[in-house]
Amino acid sequence: MSMTPLTATAGRLTSEGEPLNYLNNGHGLKSWLLTKDHKRIALLYLFSVSFFFIIGGIFALLIRINLLSPEGLFNPDTYNRIFTAHGIIMVFLFLVPAVPAVLGNFLLPIMIGAKDLAFPKINLLSWYCYVVAGIFLTVALIAGGIDTGWTFYTPYSTSYSNSNVLLAGVGIFIAGFSSILTGINFIVTVHTMRAPGMTWFRLPLFIWAHYATALVIMLGTPVLAITLSLMALERVAHVGIFDPAMGGDPVLFQHMFWFYSHPAVYIMVLPAMGVVSELIANLARKNIFGYKFVAMSSLAIAVFGFLVWGHHLFVSTQSIYLGIIFSFLSYAVAIPSAIKVFNWTATLFKGSISYDTPMIYGLGFIGLFLIGGMTGLFVAALGIDVHVTDTYFVIAHFHYVMVGGSLMGFLGGMHLWWGKITGRMYPEYWARAAMVIQFVGFNLTFFPQFILGYLGMPRRYAAYPPEFQVLHVLSTAGATILGLGMLITIIYFIWSLKNGERAPANPWGASGLEWRTSSPPPTENFLETPVVTWEAYEFAPIETMDVLGYPGDPGKPSQPVPAEHGTED
């Protein structure tokens, strides 16, 4: 570990005598709503994303409550609106923005040593797009709801549904803009704003994952936008583009929809994979095994992710030869994910494994994502997919990936960087307890759904044959436990804002530029532009890690470390 010594300039102080950071640099609503600081925008996102996560979670619980009884506790119309609301909110307002717009926004510039994202105003605009989208969708949900499912399949959505499809379409269109703007910012920032010495292969894997995500966002989201525009126009004007009664083809809609919505899965899970690389490396104090393979596998997932959308259409009367090709490509996209899992596991070998919460989340992610990924092989197998598609098997599969993967990654990242973001540490005991409760609750919720699905329980059923009740009740019980775990997390996070211990600059002895600035960081992230002379995940005794530009913090002379890694071949 070596650093070019920088002239330390004393940090400025607030009027109360505290070091100036991005949180206390400016007060009042206006300083937040008009901020161009990526860290403050990340917090705006955190607040709004959490809000919609709670709403979406409530809808999830309502789904599970309805399914306690075979007849269903709500009437089907209500139930259809509930699961649609759950899907739309969770996909478009939580999973897609959660990790990139909160953690990515906060950390990406810091990790590469930049002062901000390349386009701060566009970053703020992205958040406003998100808010406007959220308002549209909320209005759509309150004023009568939407009953098409989040997939909006035609011709049901264009000709038959009597619900707020248009409003929802507009909302999602705008939400798409929000992701596109974030994506542009990430790509341009990584390309043009890396600190001196921060070469591509010194980037943290978090950055690689976000770069790959941004690629997917940029190439996929516009297609969703035009697809939904066409659908909305079709609904208004009934001109037949997706309407079979006039020669249109509903399957074309499905192709266009999944051209975005399958890659969207990778928009949701790739950033979480980036988070997990950080969790594992930093809490085991080990460089990631096979760094280049993990980095390249992110890009491979981004590329292959665009070639597999047709596996959602195995029973949609698409040509069976097309089905065979898409099945093959779906297996191909499984390989980079497998590479990641193996490399994370190998990273633990001869590490120094901390039992703190972020590590437990990291391991939880690997376990759940492994099951989610392996069951992906089931649904990619044509013969099996015919049986399990549109059943609870698929529901369980993608919840293992989305909740077990994205959400666990998000929460793990929130714990790892909570001190950095807020300046306070979360309570370790409660965090571990909540993680274990969530893990148990999650598995109890979704594992029975694999069995349900293979037994033939179709998805989106408000009522079901009585023989499925036992498994549904188990699942509902699990959801309750999962909800409780989430509640605990939310409570102690809020509690810690006032009562948590003050976070040091580097509570974990972690590597990475974000740990070399104060917690919370100053407005321009570093008091001096950092110059990177070390490889990614190069760990050193904490005393030797300079906190840039802070004379009060330990700043011992850095010690060169034998350069013996970063090379695989």
Added chain:
Amino acid sequence: MALIETETAPERIELHAEHHPHLAHHFESMEQQREAGTLGMWWFLLTEIMFFGGMFLAYTVYRHIYFDAFAAGSNVLSIWWGTFNTAVLIASSLTMALAVFHAQMGNSRKVVRFLLFTIILGTIFLRVKYIEYSDKFEEHVFPAGDFRWPIEHEANRPNNVGDMLLMLIGAEPLNSSPQGPEHAFSVKVTTKYAEKGPYYGVGGQVPEEVQDPGFGGHVRMYFWLYFAMTGFHALHMIIGIGLLLMLAWQARKGKFSREYHSYIELTGLYWHFVDIVWIFLFPLLYLVDRHL
């Protein structure tokens, strides 16, 4: 103090520098700022390609399935107007490129002049589009309205440059008989599709019981794609003209210089992109089965 940047790899040591007034606080140098802007615009244009790509896909699929209907629909469009607009847009690309060139030279007066030329050409394009849209409404081929196929009554179509110029300023064309013998539209469509049956073309009465929702519906789908694609394109034109107006105003006030003109370059990229979209739209929409 001047901004000094030493490129001693791998590290750049920044000496404290007085910032260019237009250098944002989070960039190290004007060059970095310009690079970021350009890259951002290219990526944005990539998303635009994907956006239009969705419509091109739908177009490709349905043109393949319903070629006759698309051909019949395409023959309703005025090839004169289409060609004229193509020329106008290509010319506007030239003036835009010249504006960028003069911006790089730091020649503010000429920047303003060429930006204004570009704005005028863009406006002419939109004016023609307006005329064409009005004709389509008049002929009842606007798909979301009272769509009728075959067309019963034709709107005026220009068949020479003089007529086009007259119609541009809202005057009646000299050669105004829509049913004139040399009238491109009627002649072509009727001769071309006569043997296929009256529902393929203009004017003829189709026996009620033979009316198939199919063919007319497919022509309607063509017009729907026509309006969606040209409509989104026109929307981009309007945004572009708005940006150009803003730039012209700022350029007039002397905001841009040799060192700082990246907004003009970026808008130029955008404008060329919008032109290129039209270069694809013109043959795809106007020239289907037009090899008479």
Added chain:
Amino acid sequence: MIHHSLLAMSWMLPEQASSYAPEVDHLYEFLVGTTIFFCVLIFAAILFFFVKYRRRSSDEIPRPIAGSMVLESAWTIIPFIISLFMFAWGAKIYLQEYTIPNDALDIYVVGKQWMWKFQHPEGQREINELHLPVGRKIRFIMATEDVIHSFFIPAFRMKEDIVPGPNRYTTVWAEPTMTGQFHIFCAEYCGTSHSGMIGWVTVMNDRDYQNWLSGGAAEGSMADRGASLFQQLGCITCHRSDAQGQCPRLEGIYGKEQLMSDGQKVVADDSYIRESVLSPLAKIVAGYQPIMPSFQGQVSEEQIQELIAYIKSIGPPETTNATPGTMKGSTKISAPGSNPAAKPPIMTTGGATIVAPQTEKAQPAQLPQQTPGQNQ
């Protein structure tokens, strides 16, 4: 015949009631086994490392390990080979599931919000109930009256979407191997009572099935009903057997290639006939004028199916090769016992008294949305 390699799992599987169900389950069990293997492998490794390499002092810095090309290659190539195997096996089953056999019994299925309607060639009609003989291959010829539905019988491991459109029948097949009652589900979300769009398939042995067939069904076979429709709708005024040249003759066309006016060749299968009824101008037989009106809205999906059954019945089916692997089962029935092909043509009763159809008719109730703007 249940032969699970993992007997403990049997309560997690639905009954294996079709010929390809065991194969699907075998692949499933193989995948479950593979999943368990890799999960145990990874979980064990993680747990072992988690305990063995726990942090012992807060300032320890383990030696970095660069990585290993050998290991990376191993865990790239081995999973790839395994997944290739899974892919090939899955594709094999898929081809089997979607290659429609030649000698199948046709059952006509119509999905609508929110019920399943079935017709047997012998004429029986059922709603949300379906009776099938055991041990016979069944071809389901399916259409929908409104939105997309998906015909799903878990016990058969069989599912296929039914996509609306004038030129599209969806065909799928299964061979029940076990008597009993099994669920029918709609698997594609189709609106309010999606979860009410369920039913039962009763698989019976041959004798019971014959008994069941001979009960009920007073209206004659599907072909009979088709024949009377053929008259009522006035089809017979043009498509006459004495062929005055206005319209193509329909005897014996079923399953044969027809030359269209644009030079295209089309096999006159179920989908083609349906398209010809609903949008006659889409494909014009060479040598004829496009004068046929559309019957969209005048005939229900079931009636179209009856017309098709009738057209099938007039003229002996010829044996052409089934094209394996096409989704649209453009295959012929080489006439086992229940095939209605033996029926004599009923054209002779046609007379000039048949009134041409009213073209200005009410829109059908089940199509909530009309096609505006086509009429002057």
